[in-house]
Amino acid sequence: MRQIILASASPRRQELLKQLIGDNFRVYSSSYMESTYPGLLPEELVLRHSTGKARDVAKHFNSGLVISADTSVLFNGELMGKPKSSEEAEKMLKLLSGQRFLVITGLTVLDLDSGTEINELESTTVWMDEISNEQISAYVRTGEPLDKAGAFAVQGKGAAFVKRIEGDFFNVVGLPLFRLGKILQKAGVSIFEGNLP
Numbered sequence: 001m002r003q004i005i006l007a008s009a010s011p012r013r014q015e016l017l018k019q020l021i022g023d024n025f026r027v028y029s030s031s032y033m034e035s036t037y038p039g040l041l042p043e044e045l046v047l048r049h050s051t052g053k054a055r056d057v058a059k060h061f062n063s064g065l066v067i068s069a070d071t072s073v074l075f076n077g078e079l080m081g082k083p084k085s086s087e088e089a090e091k092m093l094k095l096l097s098g099q100r101f102l103v104i105t106g107l108t109v110l111d112l113d114s115g116t117e118i119n120e121l122e123s124t125t126v127w128m129d130e131i132s133n134e135q136i137s138a139y140v141r142t143g144e145p146l147d148k149a150g151a152f153a154v155q156g157k158g159a160a161f162v163k164r165i166e167g168d169f170f171n172v173v174g175l176p177l178f179r180l181g182k183i184l185q186k187a188g189v190s191i192f193e194g195n196l197p
């Protein structure tokens with residue numbers, strides 16, 4: 001059985017990976033610092049970040065598959081990450097209110113045994129309802145938006161604002177399970193037969 005390492009501090013990513021392959025993986029959070037790289041396209045930036053997270057964690061292991069991801073909202077050519085304050089969360093939600101936008105995730109799977117690295121981009125379209133300023137303030141007060149890209153959680157109370165999505169729902173939550181499932185199966189990880197402790 002192959003060792004699988006999730007390079008993430010996100011409890012949501014842990015839950016999502018568990019959904020696909022069960023409990024049998026390790027979690028190791030990276031110390032990669034996300035900086036901006038002027039000149040890179042938004043799609044290139046999320047891939048740069050997911051690659052950075054995987055490579056950082058890979059330094060601590062010599063065998064297995066390292067999985068990492070980086071998720072952002074892409075609206076009007078601009079990336080929105082996690083808001084740093086309630087004020088920034090409110091600003092993000094005011095911009096996204098009534099709009100259609102993308103949630104993009106860079107996904108990296110680094111195979112330490114073969115030395116191969118797979119980097120893929122997954123994109124999901126989201127249609128957000130118009131949200132009043134009062135609703136935005138009340139939502140931000142719940143605290144839910146603060147550690148979420150674009151300042152909302154489709155899997156939480158934010159569902160009350162999301163009219164429709166097109167694409168992989170799990171990608172919006174932070175880990176594109178359809179795409180990851182394909183990559184893992186190609187790498188010899190069995191999803192349907194055991195792989196449990």
Ligand SMILES: Cc1cn([C@H]2C[C@H](O)[C@@H](COP(=O)(O)OP(=O)(O)OP(=O)(O)O)O2)c(=O)[nH]c1=O
Nearest residue numbers: 008009010070071148149152153154172173174
């Ligand atoms: C849009 C949206 C984002 N998110 C989350 C997914 C990601 O955890 C987060 C984006 O932040 P990321 O920088 O992708 O990840 P992270 O810092 O939480 O975790 P790590 O780098 O250690 O893996 O936003 C939701 O949970 N629901 C949503 O609807």
